[in-house]
Structures are given as C-alpha cells and as structure tokens.
Amino acid sequence: MTQLSVSDLSFSYPDGTEVLKQVSLAISPxxxxxxxxxxxxxKTTFVLHLNGILRASSGTISLGGMTLSDQTLREIRRRVGxxxxxxxDQLFMPTVFADVAFGPANFGFPPEQVExxxxxxxxxxxxxxxxxxxxxxxxxxxxxxxxxxxVLASDSELLVLDEPTSNLDPAGRRELVALLSLLPTxxxxxxxxxxxxxxxxxxxxxxxxxxxxxxxxxxxxxxNRQLLAAHRLExxxxxxxxxxxxx
Amino acid sequence: xxxxxxxxxxxxxxxxxHRLPAAVKLVGLLAFVLAVVxxxxxxxxxxxxxxxxxxxxxVLSEVPARFFLTRLAIDLPFIAFALLLPFVGEGPRxxxxxxxxxxxxxLGAWNxxxxxxxxAGASVLLAATTEVPDILAGLSRxxxxxxxxxxxxxxxxxxxxxxxxxxxxRIAMAARGYxxxxxxxxxxxxxxxxxxxxxxxxxxxxxxxxxxxxxxxxNWRTGAHEPITRSQWLxxxxxxxxxATIMLASRLL
Amino acid sequence: MHVPDGFINVATAAGAGVVAVSGLGASLRRTGxxxxxxxxxxxxxTAAFIFAVQMLNFPVAAGTSGHxxxxxxxxxxxxxxxxxxxxxxxxxxxxxxxxDGGIVALGLNVLNMALVTALVGWGVFRSxxxxxxxxxxxxxxxxxxxxxxxxxxxxxxxxxxxxxxGEGGAPLQSVFQAMVGVHSLIGIGxxxxxxxxxxxxxxxxxxxxxxxxxxxxxRLATAPSRKSILAFVTGGLAIALALVFxxxxxxxxxxDGLERVAIDNGFIESAQEHPLGGPLADYSVSGxxxxxxxxxxxGAIGVGATFVAGLIAATILRRxxxx
Ligand SMILES: Nc1ncnc2c1ncn2[C@@H]1O[C@H](COP(=O)(O)OP(=O)(O)O)[C@@H](O)[C@H]1O
Ligand SMILES: [Mg+2]
Numbered sequence: 139m140t141q142l143s144v145s146d147l148s149f150s151y152p153d154g155t156e157v158l159k160q161v162s163l164a165i166s167p168x169x170x171x172x173x174x175x176x177x178x179x180x181k182t183t184f185v186l187h188l189n190g191i192l193r194a195s196s197g198t199i200s201l202g203g204m205t206l207s208d209q210t211l212r213e214i215r216r217r218v219g220x221x222x223x224x225x226x227d228q229l230f231m232p233t234v235f236a237d238v239a240f241g242p243a244n245f246g247f248p249p250e251q252v253e254x255x256x257x258x259x260x261x262x263x264x265x266x267x268x269x270x271x272x273x274x275x276x277x278x279x280x281x282x283x284x285x286x287x288x289v290l291a292s293d294s295e296l297l298v299l300d301e302p303t304s305n306l307d308p309a310g311r312r313e314l315v316a317l318l319s320l321l322p323t324x325x326x327x328x329x330x331x332x333x334x335x336x337x338x339x340x341x342x343x344x345x346x347x348x349x350x351x352x353x354x355x356x357x358x359x360x361x362n363r364q365l366l367a368a369h370r371l372e373x374x375x376x377x378x379x380x381x382x383x384x385x
Numbered sequence: 386x387x388x389x390x391x392x393x394x395x396x397x398x399x400x401x402x403h404r405l406p407a408a409v410k411l412v413g414l415l416a417f418v419l420a421v422v423x424x425x426x427x428x429x430x431x432x433x434x435x436x437x438x439x440x441x442x443x444v445l446s447e448v449p450a451r452f453f454l455t456r457l458a459i460d461l462p463f464i465a466f467a468l469l470l471p472f473v474g475e476g477p478r479x480x481x482x483x484x485x486x487x488x489x490x491x492l493g494a495w496n497x498x499x500x501x502x503x504x505a506g507a508s509v510l511l512a513a514t515t516e517v518p519d520i521l522a523g524l525s526r527x528x529x530x531x532x533x534x535x536x537x538x539x540x541x542x543x544x545x546x547x548x549x550x551x552x553x554x555r556i557a558m559a560a561r562g563y564x565x566x567x568x569x570x571x572x573x574x575x576x577x578x579x580x581x582x583x584x585x586x587x588x589x590x591x592x593x594x595x596x597x598x599x600x601x602x603x604n605w606r607t608g609a610h611e612p613i614t615r616s617q618w619l620x621x622x623x624x625x626x627x628x629a630t631i632m633l634a635s636r637l638l
Numbered sequence: 639m640h641v642p643d644g645f646i647n648v649a650t651a652a653g654a655g656v657v658a659v660s661g662l663g664a665s666l667r668r669t670g671x672x673x674x675x676x677x678x679x680x681x682x683x684t685a686a687f688i689f690a691v692q693m694l695n696f697p698v699a700a701g702t703s704g705h706x707x708x709x710x711x712x713x714x715x716x717x718x719x720x721x722x723x724x725x726x727x728x729x730x731x732x733x734x735x736x737x738d739g740g741i742v743a744l745g746l747n748v749l750n751m752a753l754v755t756a757l758v759g760w761g762v763f764r765s766x767x768x769x770x771x772x773x774x775x776x777x778x779x780x781x782x783x784x785x786x787x788x789x790x791x792x793x794x795x796x797x798x799x800x801x802x803x804g805e806g807g808a809p810l811q812s813v814f815q816a817m818v819g820v821h822s823l824i825g826i827g828x829x830x831x832x833x834x835x836x837x838x839x840x841x842x843x844x845x846x847x848x849x850x851x852x853x854x855x856x857r858l859a860t861a862p863s864r865k866s867i868l869a870f871v872t873g874g875l876a877i878a879l880a881l882v883f884x885x886x887x888x889x890x891x892x893x894d895g896l897e898r899v900a901i902d903n904g905f906i907e908s909a910q911e912h913p914l915g916g917p918l919a920d921y922s923v924s925g926x927x928x929x930x931x932x933x934x935x936x937g938a939i940g941v942g943a944t945f946v947a948g949l950i951a952a953t954i955l956r957r958x959x960x961x
Pocket of ligand 2: 181182183223300
C-alpha cells in the first residue's frame, strides 16, 4: 500500500513556463521523506498539486488509493495537510483559535468537535496557551508551530511542509525537529536545509528543473558530492554525513 | 482626523465592561451617541448628565483616566475649529474677558466641542474595552454582511504586515538621504506604494491558496455566537437608555 | 476628512447612512459571487494597503499637508465597486478601532471618503481614457485627473452635507471656500501619487489594473517619463486654476481666521511642523477690499506657488536622475 503515489505529473503555468516534467514518486504510510532541490526547481509548484490547488495538464495523483479528481477534491484536501512556506500566508484569521478552527469548520465537523480538535491540535504542538492571541503577535517559531496545528486539526494523513525552517532561529529549528520527529503522520518535507533533512528523514528525493533526479537514503544522497554540486545543493561548512549516524 | 495608526486603542482588562459582549456594546455606543448628537445645544445640564454617565463607565471599565484622555486627544483639531466660531459668528455680541464675541458662535462652539468630545469618549471606551476580533464578531452578530466582516478581518490581520513593509521601504529611503518636500517629490514613495500594492495582491493570491488547502469552498463560515442573555443586553443598553431619556427631557423642556 | 459626531445633525447623518448602506449594497451586488469567493482575501489585503497608504502625509503648499484618501487609487486598481468596499471597510474600522471619525457620522464618512471618491475617480478615469489616445501617458494623466477630482468631490460632498444639516453655525460660504480651496491643492498631491502608483503597477503587472483591463495598451516603460510628469503637472495646474475661478466667486469673502483653522487643523491633517500655516493659509490676501477678488487672487497665487514649487522639484528630480 502506498500513502501517496504520483505518476507522470506535468504542469506549465498559464504564461507558458514549463515547471513540472513527468514527475513520479511514491511514499509509504508512516514514512518521513525529504524533497530537496535548488530555488526554482518546482518544489512549491509540485506541492500545490498534492491537494489540487494547481491541476496538472497530465499525470495522476492518488492518496491512500483515492485518485484526485473533481469528485474527490474535498476529501483529498482534508487528507493532505499543506503547511505553506510563509506562516503569514497560512495564518490569515484574527486569532490563533479561529485560524486552527478554519479547516475543521470547512470540512464540516460539528461545532463541539471543532473546538475539541482545535484544542488537541494546539496541545500537540505545545501552544494551546496561544489560542486567543493574534497570529501577527507571535514569534517565528510559534507561528510555524501554529501553522502545523492548523493542518493537524483536520486529521490529515499526509503532512506536507514547504521550507519549514526558513526564518527560524536555531532554537526554533531544534524545537521543530523535536515536534516533527514525534508526529506519527506521514510527512513530506520540502527544503534545501540539508542537515535538517538528514536529522529527520531516512529517505530523500532530489528535484531539479521540474524532474526527479535522485531518490534514495538521505545519507547516501548527501555523501554524493557530485550529485549535490550538480544540483546546487550545499552542506554547511564542516558538516559530514558520513561521520554522523542518521536516525 | 489622523492618517492612520498601527495599534488599536485596546487596554487589556477584565472589568464588567470588558466582559460585555461586543454586539451589546456596539448597540449601546450607537444609542448613547445618537442621544448626545440629538440634544439641543443650550441644554447644558443634559451634557453634564452624559459626562457623568461616561465617567461612571470609565471607572467601571478600570481603564486609567490618563490612557483615556490621551486617546481622546484625536479630537483636538476639531476642537480648535470650534473654538474659532465665537470670533467669526454673527449676531449680538457678548463680553468674554477682553473680547466681544458672537453669542451664537459661542453656543455653536460649545455645541460642537461637547458633542464631538462625548461621542469620541464613548468610542474610545468601546475601543479600549473590546478586542478587535470581538468587534468583528459583534458586527457579524449584528447582521453586518459576512463578506464585509471577512474583508475587515483580513484587513486587520494584514494591516501590520503591509504597514510594516511600507514603513521599512520608507526607512530605507530615508537612510539614503531621501526627504520629500513637495508632492512631486513623492514619486519614489508613490512608486513604492505601487510595488506594495503588487506585493499585497500576490499575498492575497497565496492566502487564497492557503484557504483552499484547508477546504474553503466559497462559503465564509462564521463560528457559532455565544448567546447573549437578557441581563447583558439590559446592562449594556442602560447607559444608552439613560442618555436617551435625558435627551428627550432636554428636547421637551 | 474624518467628520466627528456633532458636526452634522442626526437627520442628515441618518440620511447619509441610508445612502451609504444602499451604495455598499449595490457594490456588494455588483462584485457578486466573484467577491464572495476568490476576492475576499484580496479585498482585505487591499483595504490594509489603503490603510497603510493613508499614512502618507504629503506636503501641499503654504505649510499645509494632506494625506492620501486612496479612493480613486483603489477604484482604478480594483474597479469602482470593490474599491469602494475596501475603502468603506477602512473608514468603518478606523471609527471602531481608533475613534477616528464619528459613529453617527459613519454614513457621512463612508459616503465622502469611500463611495464619492471611488465612483468619481472611476468615472473621471474612464471618461478621460475614452478621450485620450490609448497610451501609457494617457493612463497617467487620467489617474492624475481622477485623483485630483475625487478629492475635490469628496470635499464638496461634505459641504453639501453641512449645507443640509451643519451644526455650530459656521457660515456656509466660509466652509465651502475653505474646503474646496484647500482640497484643490490637496488634489494635486493625491493626483500625482495616484498617477505614479498606478504607473508603477501598470509597468510590472498591467493585468492588475482593472481600469485598463479592457483596453489594449502597449507595454510600458518601467517608470513614468519626465514628459508624463510634466503633463500631469500641467493638467493639475489647469484643474486647480479652473476650480479657483469657477468656485471661489461662489463663496463670498470669508471672515478671517476660520479657514485658517479649518485648513491647518480642522478639515485636513496639518503638517506637524507648521501649526499655524503659511502666509496664504487663510486664502484671503490682506489689503484687498473686494473680498471676492481677494479670494480668487489668493487661490490663484496659491496654485501658482504650488506650480512653481512643483517645477523646482521636477527640476531637482531631473538633475538627480541625470547625475
Ligand atoms: N505563478 C507563476 N507563474 C509563472 N511562473 C511561476 C509562477 N510561480 C512560480 N513560477 C516559476 O516556476 C518555477 C518553479 O517555482 P517554484 O515551484 O516556486 O520553485 P521552488 O519552490 O522549487 O523554489 C520558477 O521558475 C518560477 O519562476
Ligand atoms: Mg518554493
């Protein structure tokens, strides 16, 4: 059984830019996978396809056996929790509580359940005490965790995070590692923060120029200097994956 | 009268006035202001009555008088306008210290100052005791169209983001010696306003995507409202009712 | 421009409220389904944008300054209906969050600052575009005229309200003269900023300018040219002069002082550095017996001074650019 299976996905923006070229990949339930690639590789574009915000010109996406189509769009959107790169885009309601409640309310959960879900989602990221605060008054790390809570509240099966470490300080980044490693949900983590992926994801996929160019154990990919250099990926100075035991 | 502020006038607290539902306070505010504005200028005792009501509310709200008064200063330019009426008004003159001023103008000035200040005071009290999201919820409860409330809530959410981007641009310009002197000098700022609009638009697109991702289907769902009890309505409307009674009396007498 | 409570009587304010509500209702219907779905976040962000832009205080002339109303800018970018809604939301929340402008006066303020500016701005913009050849410079000129006219129309709307139900007994003619006189000057600032901002959007994302979405425009240079700046300086001068000569004689001589305060403190936001205004601030040249002629003369001198200041600024701008 696969959690996510994508085959031959191709997409061009209306202005003609061809961004995705026959992308295929599969992820099993419970896996935590890194999606790496330089700026402009098409990662964000790809991720926006996973719950049908952008629709491919060809190819299929299926989630736990359900193929994405107009009929299944709503259910797929509930099952795929997308955390956007900029929490300011993701957190658009006047309070944290209202924001986390937005998804469950739209997916038709009854009001008492919505409240319960908001509470347990915020508790699982350790930020229930922020419920009545305004999103724009939170720190970067708090915003990121609340953004994750907004998708947890809808019982997503697949958590997709777009560049989750951007704008985080080292402590916020460490807390995020701790949080994600404890969540049992299947995760696809889009980033070019290689040590972050190395710490969290046993497997990684490298995307460049709209194609999947590598797929394998993270340690192996990160030890392949030529591969990394060919796709403008760089390890921080002094970081050597062969010296550190992966999870 | 001012161009804009980045921070609301809210004063955090847990007084009985803070706890009243926003919808009740909004209706109460409207009733109070209506009564004030409809009072004849000559009824000085009525205005004293309104002042007492406002002071009682201020004490109940536990908002410091200093905080209240500094926020009220917004009204000052118009007070200055009103203060000139006695000197420009027509009709019989009365002695006021060294000046001979128009009696009608004097009354007119008093009328404007009293009404504008009392009304602004009531508005400041609402803003000081009500969180902005609660104001929004109150408006939606009072049947303001959901679309307008939604636009307002997005506006409030992104006000600081957008204003912050704008402020940073202007600081960056000032840091490089830019100092506007006439409207024509504003070209760089106006260009940056254009750029800011594009950024705002593009953020609007991303926010829309984020909404779709969480199941938005074109129907704006407002959360359930907590019921308002009859005693809450009564408590919230009491100042307005008292003010309305005073107003009626002042018109009849 | 935020009218406080007490300046206009309840009946007039209530009447304005009814007009404002029907205007907003019409806008909601016109924007229709489109708004209720895709454009809510967009309209909200635009409202935030207008709010931020209203913090722009620009120096006008003779020590006064104005702040952008933004109604015509919003209308040109978003269309008149969505533009009016966005500005109305701004006005509404300014009253409730900041006690800026009255509560009973909300209808008056929504009418003056949102509906009148957006509809007049849009009307002028589209009419001018119809007359001028479809070039980028035409968009700039049309935006300039739309911005300037919308501000004057907004001030006229207030004077109209004051005429019907003004309290305090300020002589109508003085209110009229002060409001329209000052706002013709402020209008130039509003016009220039509106034109440049629209030009900047047009250069990068022409698809976002609703006012030209159905017109075939050639692609633009990235910044307004010197020629177009001169074109709208001339245009602004022409409007302002026309206003002075058409409007000022209608208002007879004003008592001293009232306008100065109205100008510097009351009806427009005054520059912090100039609490009492410049020598022309009361719009009446002293020593001239016939006050009507005096008012016209003062207005004309004011416009002339603005124009000269503008020319100087434009020259400096040009030099800086070529340096
Ligand atoms: N709305 C859009 N219209 C046209 N091209 C776009 C749009 N969004 C992104 N692109 C282009 O698509 C390519 C991939 O972008 P993106 O998916 O954001 O990459 P990544 O997330 O990997 O950095 C880039 O070349 C970008 O310029
Ligand atoms: Mg990206």
